[in-house]
Amino acid sequence: MTQRLAGKTAFLTAAGQGMGRAAALAFAQEGAQVWATDINAEALATLDHPGIRTRVLDVRNSAEVALAAADIGPVNVLFNCAGFVHNGSILQCSEDDWDFSVDLNLSSMFRVTRAFLPGMLEHGGGAIINMASMASSLKGFPNRFVYGTTKAGVIGFTKAVAADFVKQGIRCNCICPGTVDTPSLRGRIASAADPVQAEKDFIARQPMGRLATVDDISPLLVYLASDESKFVTGAALSVDGGVTI
Template structure:
């Protein structure tokens, strides 16, 4: 631990597994006090053994639940919005329910968290908001990711809007845009794709083949970037879309 986030308070959603878990662990390792939430509270087990962590179950699509949760957290220096869902399919596979759920979880959940905490962050003198977007958004097209891409592009717009509106009041807001990352979510997509291409091993190879670096990224690599964006080292950085995709978008 180098203490890059020593004395800072961080609020992290979807911290039970994958990127969210890696970021929460990295924040703790760097000295932050972390309020970690997840839809499945059991997945947060063990975080409190790594540092000062307050863990709680939270459905970020439930407005009342979010309000109640935020009332119990300290004013953060860092808000990391990670909750999201990857819908598979084209416009022809996206019904009203899939569209509404994707935007509710991928975009509106961030709106709820930001709207609930931003006034306090402003009173506190500022802070860093980090939103999870994707290279598959307004940056890189991916097949069969219709509503996912639409919602993640919206996250980029949301991020830039927050950044420009509050740049003079101590608030920084940036989006992380990963490529293909090892995670339980990816495992699920590989298993599903494997049903149609001849097995999970072949499906995984297809994901690797599209990466110019010849490998899939790790959640820890995303966490390193999140630590930078949450720390004072990035004090001059706001409104950006931070690509971390192994060259996929080149």
């Protein structure tokens, strides 16, 4: 590795598995000191790298988030990765489904960013990366009503933060991945009425003819966390295998 993040401290949510885990390892391998957080202590325990420290965190709890920011102190990189994929149209979305998805997918970013942004500002800036999606935020997909709504909100959130703090050294961007082969996806496939067909359907919507891997996505995260992207802010960057062509 080239130590592209040497000297930087990074804070990540949902780092126990999937994209959060891949980002934590990629950041650490590039020299960052990483704080990997997740609500799942067992998943965090599997992160074995000298550059990674772990902390159990419920991003839906404002007090826990504020305490984490106070304990950890200023960071250079913040990756808001926590999220949930609800399946269904507006008619299959209860008020509880709506509240949970909005809280985890969007409000958690508000809590975490609000907690860590003052430290970034005091120390001259930093890079904030938010997890959006190509699904519904850039392109409509069936049965992704509240998920797509929240991910569109992530893009608006990203641009608003970027605009407010662009002159103070803060860069805020989001990524819009295609369908990534993660434990979350595998869980959704397994729960389908026909898992074999469900996997085929997920693959079929990718013009490149395959699912993305976490290693397809993590290089973009490293780029956005590094000084190489110092002129990039307010962007919603697609890494979707051509879905939104």
